[in-house]
Amino acid sequence: MAEKTVQSLEGKLIVSCQALPHEPLHSSFIMGRMALAAKEGGAYGIRANTKEDIKEIQSNVNLPIIGIVKRDYADSKVYITPTIKEVEELMEVKPEIIALDATGALRPQGVTLDDFFCELKKKYPHQLWMADCSTIEEALHADELGFDFIGTTMVGYTEQSKDDRIEADDFKILREIIAGVKHKVIAEGNINTPEKAKRVIELGAYSVVVGSIITRPQLITKSFAEALTK
Numbered sequence: 001m002a003e004k005t006v007q008s009l010e011g012k013l014i015v016s017c018q019a020l021p022h023e024p025l026h027s028s029f030i031m032g033r034m035a036l037a038a039k040e041g042g043a044y045g046i047r048a049n050t051k052e053d054i055k056e057i058q059s060n061v062n063l064p065i066i067g068i069v070k071r072d073y074a075d076s077k078v079y080i081t082p083t084i085k086e087v088e089e090l091m092e093v094k095p096e097i098i099a100l101d102a103t104g105a106l107r108p109q110g111v112t113l114d115d116f117f118c119e120l121k122k123k124y125p126h127q128l129w130m131a132d133c134s135t136i137e138e139a140l141h142a143d144e145l146g147f148d149f150i151g152t153t154m155v156g157y158t159e160q161s162k163d164d165r166i167e168a169d170d171f172k173i174l175r176e177i178i179a180g181v182k183h184k185v186i187a188e189g190n191i192n193t194p195e196k197a198k199r200v201i202e203l204g205a206y207s208v209v210v211g212s213i214i215t216r217p218q219l220i221t222k223s224f225a226e227a228l229t230k
Contacts, residue, residue: 006064006096006128009207012044013197014066014186016211017057020049024218032056034215039063047099047188047209054093066130066209067095073108080132080153082107087120091127097149102131102142103158117145130186134161136176143181149206150181153188166190171203178204 015038019025025034028050035046035057047066048054054067069086072079081087081100090098100116101107107116120129131142134154142150152174155166166173166189178185187200188209197208212219 009045009064011201012207013042014045014047014207014209015041015043015214016047016188016209017053017215018047018049018070018211019216020070023216025216028052028056032060035063036060038214045207047211048095051089051093054090054095058093064096066097066099067093068099075110076108077105077158078103078107083111084116084119084123087124091124097128097130099130099132099149099151099153101154102145102147103134103138103154104160105158113142114145117147121146132188133177134158135164136173136180139177139185140180143183147183149184149186150177151186151188151209152177153209155189157189167196171200174200174205175203 017031017034017038019031031048031053038046039061045064046057046061048057049068049070054065057065067090068081069089070079071082071086073082076082078101081098087098102113106112128148130149130151131147132151132153133139133142134157139150152166155161155164155173164173174187184206186207186209187205191197191200191208191210192213197210200208
């Protein structure tokens, strides 16, 4: 199963295969086929949402998976693997890496990232963890906490990063994170061309995650349609 080792992700493409309930491709079966198409195209890893999708993907491809569960809670802005409930669901299918929101926002019931991650490390000491961050400061903190992978997933999606874009100024945020942390950095977020994907690896990212521009046809179609109406 050497193909499935996390080491195989170095310098390679990870494709995010996700479709939320309101999206046309929402279906575990479809995400499994999407992952297979991604593998045939040259992906070395998959990022996926929910244990159901991950189980189906695992039946289609033998690639390492970054698993998440997106779930909204009324008392928190955190929606990527926000509580132990979501982690326990993921542990039923055992993705190689579990990603979770590592921003400064409090989790449901006022739980801090520090306390939550401490609980996870004690309960699942052999699991690999990815921090989905939105700022350089959050990335540095996640690195100190001991996350195995530091991701730029949330750049531009939080109040503290709403004016930022990962690709701005030749990926300045990414470059500063890579320079400041000791753990592996996974570039993710608005990396929507092959040239950008190649550039982040050149800058020192361990891997690159690409999602919507590959796996969300409604958004790809929209970009073409809007270009014709301008």
